[in-house]
Amino acid sequence: MAPSSLKPFGQNGVHIAGALTDDEIKELAPRFPAWLYLCCDTGSDTGAPNGGFPSVARGHDGGKHVHVPVDHTDLDMALTRRLLGAYTTLLPPTVRSPLLISCRSSARAGAVALLFHAYDAKLQAMVSASPLVLAPEEVLEIGRSAGLSCFNNPALTDWVVASLYFILMGPEHRPRPIFRQLFEAESCTYTYLLGDPETKEALLIDPVDLTVERDVSLIEELGLTCVMGVNTHCHADHVTGTGLLRQRVQGLKSVIARAAGAKADVLLEEGQKISFGRYHLEVRATPGHTDGCVSYVMDDRSMVFTGDALLVRGCGRTDFQQGSAHSLFKSVHSRLFTLPGDCLVYPAHDYKGRMSSSIREEKQHNPRLTKSEEEFVSIMKNLNLPYPKKIDDALPKNLVCGS
Incomplete structure (x- = not known):
């Protein structure tokens, strides 16, 4: 038998x-x-x-x-x-x-x-x-x-x-997307430009109001049509550039997760896909830094844009905007650390000049997220971070698309 x-x-x-x-x-x-x-x-x-x-x-x-x-x-x-x-x-x-x-x-x-x-x-x-x-x-x-x-x-x-x-889907069928990592120095924020080299459709992830002109100039230089300005969450350290982008770029739509509680043209749900040309990003809910955080996973799992959920050798704070250390630990381990080890991690911030990491590196070397959940919660509880300098200005504006 x-x-x-x-x-x-x-x-x-x-x-x-x-x-x-x-x-x-x-x-x-x-x-x-x-x-x-x-x-x-x-x-x-x-x-x-x-x-x-x-x-x-x-x-x-x-x-x-x-x-x-x-x-x-x-x-x-x-x-x-x-x-x-x-x-x-x-x-x-x-x-x-x-x-x-x-x-x-x-x-x-x-x-x-x-x-x-x-x-x-x-x-x-x-x-x-x-x-x-x-x-x-x-x-x-x-x-x-x-x-x-x-x-x-x-x-x-x-x-x-x-x-x-x-x-x-090797290079003979679909070339690598256009990719640019851009930096805003005051808030140490990374903005990402992704585009289809054939259709020229593009999107921006986590644009900042102070660098919108730079972003628009780059889009025009590359001959792209930017269709979306996408946020990973409702930021507290800078004003999003999506409101200004909507004014500067015809047809551009602002995008954020519905759970963030902010206004936008498109409100995303878990598992939804947002497309630019022949490529798409998958929306993954990764609450913890805030309760409305999402990460965007490239369709081929080669890249993930983690916002403040997972940083290079760190993570976002969890002591405001309905943050939860328990939720953040679960989000990273169940939603991000499942990605292939060679998937590149692109965070929303870095304060030490580091530009990216990989899932394998963070699983092995992240000093906070390699600990047990109980140890992680204790670490986050005892960070004693100062009150965010721009939160009182940035957060109300970001709730209405940066207006």
Whole structure:
């Protein structure tokens, strides 16, 4: 009898499975001349008896077996490249024999099977010299329709999305977006300009009133059409530039999360997407610095604009505007630290000349957010920061789009 966790995926003889017993391994070995094993074989993360991959290989005479450990706490595109290399080793393009992908629960196996499905589609399109037949969103729908359990794990989901863009949407299909990081010295605020190099649609994230003329000049120099001025939250240290931008740039709309309680042309909800040309940002609620904070995740998970929720080696204060250290800790760990390790972090501020970081760096080195929740709350409670200098002027104006 086949193991209950064994399931076919797709049309190319790929199957996925969870943990297997010795008897199940012996039964399956003749059926699957190619076998990819994903457990790390540390602690409880094993998908075979005796806690190791050799048990999977035992009795697998004449077959190919490859072990690529997939740690769901440390996922990136380097891992994706290793897995695609393993796939080519196990099943060269001219060979199509049954492949078994196994791990402890089948979640990682399902994620990897979905990536291989996309990779096969890409190869077929290249061989036939036809346009790409699948978009990342279409592959994701295939996986969800198949009931893959990887979508129950936010970190695996983010990595799958990033990997699908990596596989299917290379530079030949979609070049990197126009990107500029701009600085306002008085409040140490970063403003970000993102644009589509083909359609010329663009947006600004966290513009400042004092630098609107600079931003407009740059937009004009690059030949862009700025369609949105987007805020990560209702700022207390500077006046947003969205009100002035609406006056200076025809058709530009101001954008902020509905939870911020401020006026804007567009009020965003969790999970909503805002587009500029062929690209989009996903809205993620990351309350804690204020209760209306959001972060904007690039569609391919290559960048995240974190506002004051996550700074380079720090985070925003939590002692005003309905802030909550408990909420901020949960937001960062459940909404941002699930992103791939090589996802670049672009904050709204830095006070020491640092321009960006990565999710992996912050998970490893952030002096506040590497602590336990209780320690983090204590740290934030005892910061004893001065009253924000511009809050009495900035906050009322920002509640009405900087007017």
